[in-house]
Amino acid sequence: MEKEDLIRKASNHVAALFKEKLSKKLVYHNYKHTFEVVREARLLAEEHHLPDEEMEILLLAAWFHDTGYINAYKNHEDESVEFATAFLREHHYPEEKITQVARTIMATKHGQLTHHLIEDILVDADISNIGKPTVFAQAELLRVEWEIYLNESYSDIEWAQYQLDFLMSVNFKTQAAQARFSKQLNKNIQEQRARQKELTKKTKKKEKEGRETLAQPKRGIETMFKSTYDNHISLSAIADNKANMMISLNAIIMSIIITYLGTKSSIIGSQFTRNPVLMIPVGILLATSLASVISAIISAQPEVTSFRLKPNKLKSRRINLLFFGNFTKIPLDDFQSGMHDIMRDKNALYNNMITDIYYLGDVLSKKYRLLRISYTIFMIGIILTVLSFVIAIAR
Template sequence: MEPILTQKPAKAEIVKNAKAYVLALLEEKLPAQLVYHSPKHTTAVVKEARALSEAAGLSEADQEAVVLAAWFHDTGYLDTYDGHEFRSAELAGEWLTQQGYPAERTELVQTLIKATHRDATRETELEQLLVDADMSGMGRDDFFANAELLRAEWETSLGKTYSNTEWAENQLAFLLAGKYYTKAAKDRYQDQHKDNIKEQRKLLKKTEKKKKKKTEEEEGTFAEPKRGIETMFRTMYSNHMKLSDMADKKANMMISLNAVLMSLIITYFGAKLGSKTAALSNVGVIRNPIIAVPMGILLATALASVITAILCAQPDVTSFKWLKRSPQIATNRRVNLLFFGNFSKLSLDDFQSGMTQLMQQKDALYTNMVTDIYYLGDVLTKKYRLLRLSYTIFMVGLILTALSFGIALLYKM
């Protein structure tokens, strides 16, 4: 007797054909910006729908209907985003009819697909099973990775943009509002769903903490020193020190130059006046007294220039005699405990008391730093005013010396 060949059930054939058709359709026509509602998502929903149907003990016919609905449930995204479920039901009906699928079963598949709409009422077990499979993501360990894909999809497709905090709040609200209808889904996803809620709460707290820190760094207050303020003070101190050093070097240069000129002129005149030979003979400045005019101008110029340069270079220490009588040293905006010219006038006890106040009050610390910068700027203003005067005298003196020397030569000729 020949063995009887068992024919493959029709249900397996229709599901296989539906899989091939839907995957090919999605690969070919699905918009590229749909990175969440992709073939991968559809395949995952089908897998979960099959697992839930088996766990619920559905008949083969009902399992077939649920799986077919799962394959077609997102095909409507090819034509529309909002309300895609109804378009998905239409596409499923058209294809199943072409395949000769029974009309009543086709209508069932369409009803199941429409049940996945957010406002639909899920009354039958099959509808609830498909919805649970579609929402299985919130009870899986890949929830957070898929959520980022959905965020990107909404931004590109719907123009909805979210900050990290807003998105974290949105996802937490979604998880808290989400629920599973069937016992099979609760047994399969409930534990991971609870873990995802806990993890999302932690993520929200972390995001809010980062946002608060960023806001504080941007706004920054004297009550809580921030990096930007500290950088500003560091830069200002550095610039003041550089400018002061530059002024001292220029003043020293003028002192050296004019001192040499004065030495040469005085030595020359001293040698001429002190020499008996020069006094008896008609040479040098005695024979040409008019030459003494430019030499005298140059000497006066060098003297005035060197005096102003010395005034520029000499130390200028500001102090306040009344500091000892100030009861609140650290909070007085005219007092600068960071500068020796101020605190050197205090007793050791007063200085220690003031520094203790300063270290305990952050606003007082910044007040002293601001005061210090102000007086450094005041000293720099005096330095550069005197330095400019020294250079101006030297320049004018050289011009007058050259003019007078030229006039003397013309007169002589």
């Protein structure tokens, strides 16, 4: 009765410690895990008909074996021994038994050798979840802990392989644990192996998709190129329309000015002859119209990007065999050979299209820059013409 009373006090003490001091981030090594370890340890000890005195040491060690997580994650067993020793001394527990409790707790440390049955029982109880159907859910909780406290991150395939290796490497030490958990452990190994294979299959499929060559066109890539070409063609047509508008407008203005100034018999021609100052706004308008129309004509002028090609440079990234400005510089045989290479080479196929888009954009950039100059000159010319005409009239 006295022994059971001490174990009950230990359980209450550990529960209070975990509630007050254990981090909520410990989603695996918490009170629930400790409670299950104590329960499994008791069941395994009963299977081995463990004497009451050893049962007491075992259960005390089971209750305190993870209390060290309150202060440390690595080497928490040492801290757990400190918590257990402090509690047991407070309750005047014999020192030799405290030493046994401490030794039993330290047996749960990974890689530690065991020397007594109670140590084997506690170790088996501590890992008993691997012989239960809930092992995979519990493993995910442990994975979270390791990411938080050990900064160890695993991909799904890495974690699956790690779990499979662990399940296959662990052996229960006691006969009771082997009888109790071996059947489910084997099922878990088979299930984990199936999970690992499935994840490997999915990973390889994703890698294969990532390695798929660009010569196997995807709808998204085709749509991108089609949309880009359409946009360039539309922008080029808009630029040409704007240039034609400026050419027509300025040509009309210059024709009218030249016609009236050149006809001295006309009323306007006579008026300009009698008032030479009016020639200033007319001259400004004529000069700016001429500059504007020249810029517009240059903008609308066809421009061909071409290179002086050599057969041994057909695979250059700057060469675009899909554009007549390039391929008309080489012999027919070299052009045919180059086109066959493009159709066979996934990189060359799209590289030529990308090069074509690049130089189309370069031509468009020049077109719109010249158009901007043309419109700006025309606008400035109109403003200066009006201002100078008003000044001339006002004099």
